[in-house]
Amino acid sequence: MSPAPPALEVKGLTKRYDDGTVALSEFDLAIPEGKFFGLLGPNGAGKTTLISAVCNLIRITEGEVCVFGQPADCLQARRWVGLAEQDINLDRFLTVEETLIYHGGYFGMSKDDACARAHEMIDVFDLRGKVDVRTPKLSGGMRRRLLLARALMHRPRLVILDEPTAGVDFELRQELWRYIRKLHEQGTTILLTTHYLEEAETLCEEIALIRGGRLIARDTSGGLRERYNADSLADVYVKAMGAPR
Amino acid sequence: MHGYSGTAGMLWLIRRETLRISKLWTQTVLAPIVSSGLFILVFGFSLANRIREIDGVPYKQFIVPGLITMAMVQAAYSNNSSSVFQARSDRYINDVLSSPMHAWQMNLGFNVGGIARALAIGIGLGAIAVPVTGAPVREPLVLIPAVLFGLVLFSALGTIVGIFAETFDHHTFVNNIVILPLVFLGGVFYSVNLLPSPWHELTHVNPIFYLVNAVRYGFLGTSDVSVWLSLAVTAGLAIPAYLWSQWLFTSGRKLKA
Numbered sequence: 230m231s232p233a234p235p236a237l238e239v240k241g242l243t244k245r246y247d248d249g250t251v252a253l254s255e256f257d258l259a260i261p262e263g264k265f266f267g268l269l270g271p272n273g274a275g276k277t278t279l280i281s282a283v284c285n286l287i288r289i290t291e292g293e294v295c296v297f298g299q300p301a302d303c304l305q306a307r308r309w310v311g312l313a314e315q316d317i318n319l320d321r322f323l324t325v326e327e328t329l330i331y332h333g334g335y336f337g338m339s340k341d342d343a344c345a346r347a348h349e350m351i352d353v354f355d356l357r358g359k360v361d362v363r364t365p366k367l368s369g370g371m372r373r374r375l376l377l378a379r380a381l382m383h384r385p386r387l388v389i390l391d392e393p394t395a396g397v398d399f400e401l402r403q404e405l406w407r408y409i410r411k412l413h414e415q416g417t418t419i420l421l422t423t424h425y426l427e428e429a430e431t432l433c434e435e436i437a438l439i440r441g442g443r444l445i446a447r448d449t450s451g452g453l454r455e456r457y458n459a460d461s462l463a464d465v466y467v468k469a470m471g472a473p474r
Numbered sequence: 475m476h477g478y479s480g481t482a483g484m485l486w487l488i489r490r491e492t493l494r495i496s497k498l499w500t501q502t503v504l505a506p507i508v509s510s511g512l513f514i515l516v517f518g519f520s521l522a523n524r525i526r527e528i529d530g531v532p533y534k535q536f537i538v539p540g541l542i543t544m545a546m547v548q549a550a551y552s553n554n555s556s557s558v559f560q561a562r563s564d565r566y567i568n569d570v571l572s573s574p575m576h577a578w579q580m581n582l583g584f585n586v587g588g589i590a591r592a593l594a595i596g597i598g599l600g601a602i603a604v605p606v607t608g609a610p611v612r613e614p615l616v617l618i619p620a621v622l623f624g625l626v627l628f629s630a631l632g633t634i635v636g637i638f639a640e641t642f643d644h645h646t647f648v649n650n651i652v653i654l655p656l657v658f659l660g661g662v663f664y665s666v667n668l669l670p671s672p673w674h675e676l677t678h679v680n681p682i683f684y685l686v687n688a689v690r691y692g693f694l695g696t697s698d699v700s701v702w703l704s705l706a707v708t709a710g711l712a713i714p715a716y717l718w719s720q721w722l723f724t725s726g727r728k729l730k731a
Binding site for chain 1: 478479480482483485486487489490493494497498560561565566567568569570571572574575642686724726730731
């Protein structure tokens with residue numbers, strides 16, 4: 230019996246934007262199924278470009294992206310991926326409930342299943358009081374919850390969270406962490422990008438450091454500290470990002 | 475899980491596009507019906523005393539097909555251009571682009587929204603104008619393809635503009651500076667045979683002239699040009715326009731960085 234394919238496998242991925250900027254250059258990455266994986270790097274390092282390539286949101290220049298062994302652009306692979314983007318991108322015409330149900334519909338859920346799951350997500354993310362509120366009228370925290378609920382709506386096997394706690398208060402951050410951990414315990418593979426190093430250290434089993442579109446290190450938090458002879462992940466980050474290329 | 479075709483997702487996208495119309499129905503459907511209805515009342519009944527007939531058709535009936543066409547094509551265009559532009563601008567189009575749908579299903583899903591809105595307006599306006607003016611529907615077998623090709627053309631055009639537009643002004647610019655003048659100069663209120671040269675000849679290069687005449691033939695059984703030429707020109711523009719919007723979804727050009 231052949232081993233299970235990785236949840237995410239990226240081979241030789243290059244993305245050159247129309248203005249000539251190379252965001253990723255021959256990038257390789259494999260994330261085993263069930264891992265909680267962190268991706269750290271400064272702004273412009275290529276994290277969001279990588280995520281966009283996995284989710285079919287950019288035209289890749291070269292390379293290959295597979296999700297659970299399937300090309301990322303095939304329909305099956307797309308159903309396996311859930312994305313919470315860094316920016317709040319909610320449909321302004323829909324209510325909280327509709328946002329979730331329509332997302333479920335786009336991802337092939339039946340109406341009954343989508344409705345039931347939407348209400349499950351509404352309870353989990355404490356959105357019950359806002360069910361019929363249109364998204365522009367939600368507070369920042371509520372929008373962030375809804376964004377996460379939407380990403381998880383279709384029960385993806387690989388959840389990609391692009392700075393999910395950016396601009397979120399301490400209480401909500403703790404709450405989101407609890408839910409993300411629970412999700413991981415249930416077997417979901419998670420790819421997290423964040424600028425909060427303690428978040429990566431607390432949550433992630435493995436961390437990759439990325440700079441200038443290239444992977445510069447990958448290990449557990451402890452392994453990275455040892456490798457860079459650092460006391461904390463913050464020190465690792467400073468040393469890794471400050472090192473000559 | 476395997477063998478999923480994306481059809482369910484496309485149907486939800488169509489549902490979303492029509493939900494948007496129904497939520498804003500006073501703006502999206504009622505307002506165009508009222509304004510076109512006023513055109514029929516003001517022009518049809520006030521000018522009917524001065525212009526009794528054109529090509530043997532009472533003037534108040536003569537303007538009905540053109541006004542219905544004008545309301546429908548503007549709705550098909552503006553619905554899609556604003557919906558797609560807003561989805562791009564607020565980036566919630568990513569929810570569709572990342573979903574398990576084929577490019578043709580996304581294109582069709584967005585385009586159906588404009589067609590549905592235009593049909594709601596056309597049917598509503600027809601339900602008022604036909605009994606009020608007594609305009610007949612003589613050639614439904616011409617009317618149906620004429621309307622269909624016209625709506626495909628303008629909904630696809632709206633989708634294309636929605637994809638290319640960088641600001642909301644671009645969407646209104648095309649509507650106000652291109653579509654509206656072409657519609658007005660396309661023989662909505664007059665027969666091209668009444669125009670002197672060179673306006674008579676110039677009107678024949680206006681594509682909307684052919685659409686208006688195809689729809690007019692469907693209603694009244696009269697047209698300034700061959701109905702087959704009108705249908706051919708309209709279809710000849712609708713098909714490439716639809717293929718262009720399809721290409722944008724397939725290639726990801728302007729939709730994906």
